[in-house]
Amino acid sequence: MDGYNFAYLDEQTKRMIHRALLKAVAIPGYQVPFGGREMPMPYGWGTGGVQLTASILGADDILKVIDQGADDTTNAVSIRHFFQRVAGVETTTATTAADVIQTRHRIPETPLRAGQILVFQVPIPEPLRFIEPSEQETRLMHALEEYGVMHVKLYEDIARYGHIATTYAYPVKVDGRYVMDPSPIPKFDNPKLDGNPALMLFGAGREKRLYAIPPYTPVESLDFEDHPFEIQRWEHSCALCGSDRSYLDEVITDDKGGRMFVCSDTDYCQTRRGDVA
């Protein structure tokens, strides 16, 4: 760790992020601007999440990093190596053993417990951005709780496809106040945001925003009375562990149309296979 402060960031930066995190927790779902730093990885690779993790991580914490549910994909491996190198922390792939979990676009299948912190990597934190490009306007819309346009967007789905076609980054309302982008997690994971005993922190490095959902906070996915929110379902079970209740990835196995469905959460799948064997 020679040449670096513990966990890479300098203490001044950590304190700035600490203060912003306290405000984010005090105003659940509100995007707090923060002085995002250049990290030794490009934007889009989780610089927001990495800065939050670096700010909260302690020497005795056990860290887990997942990318689309998997512990062994490029983004997860490189971020895990980064923190092994700059903080010397112990890492794990077991959801239950981790104190801090940094995630790209999934919430683990194994229920989280009180005391755990889940850090999300967020590309575009503003749920209204694709409807209203102006930051000044979206800020005002949040201030005035002017969220009707979000329902119009979902309604347009229904008008065009007969159902709500948004499948990821599905907008939620936090504690009945702020509409929030839960990051590009599949809407399958949205119910896990509601009343979760773990603290959930969201970091957007390029946009320099962070926000939070404290434990046990009501989080509802936006919907309509006659078109209630629904999660994805599969006709298949996981080809490896047989789970019929996890989020499945479709994997192409050859060039003759062969395919299989497997759990996206590798720890969940491997644990189940260990249990079964």
Add this chain to the structure above:
Amino acid sequence: MTVKTEMTKDLVWPGLADPAHDSQRLFRQILGAMSEPGTLTTLALPAPPQAAPSDALGAALWGAVLTLCDLETRVWIAADLDSPALRQALTFHTGARITDDPVSADFALLTHESFDPQTPFALGSDTYPDRATTLLVVVERLANAGPSMLSGPGIETTRALDIGDSPGCRALKDRLAANRASFPRGLDMIFGCGAQLAAVPRSTRVDSREVN
């Protein structure tokens, strides 16, 4: 010369022995307190000196100051806590700027006795509610008991929090209860009593049903 050394030795305001790891540990405790309002946590660090009137601050709030304040923050100090020793220690250890104007303060140090609901702390704006003063308040006691029930984000059902019976403590509770009406603008409070710390952010509903 010797006398002066003796004096400063008695009145030494402790800093963090291991800044990187101590501030991380203390921050996680404060983050836990803020994200689960009303839970009590004990901060382990040396207490500030017991020289009146600044003996009132206590180890927990001094730890919060050391963890959260630096040259980018402005701190407002209530008259009953204010002393040259505290100002010196604050400037020496954190580099924070001390302000007389509560509306410009990021953090305010006060006691339940000096709490005045009329003090114009920053509540943030509707578009930037995060630009609000965080109050660090010395209270009479901290216990998970009594008629004040907290609910809301961070609390599974309800949690009782007792900060004391003084008029100041009642005023603090009333001020917290008023946060809901102005949400998302409002005041977040961190309470300290000796080494014990608890926090109540503006998202918390405070229900003080007096039993009589």
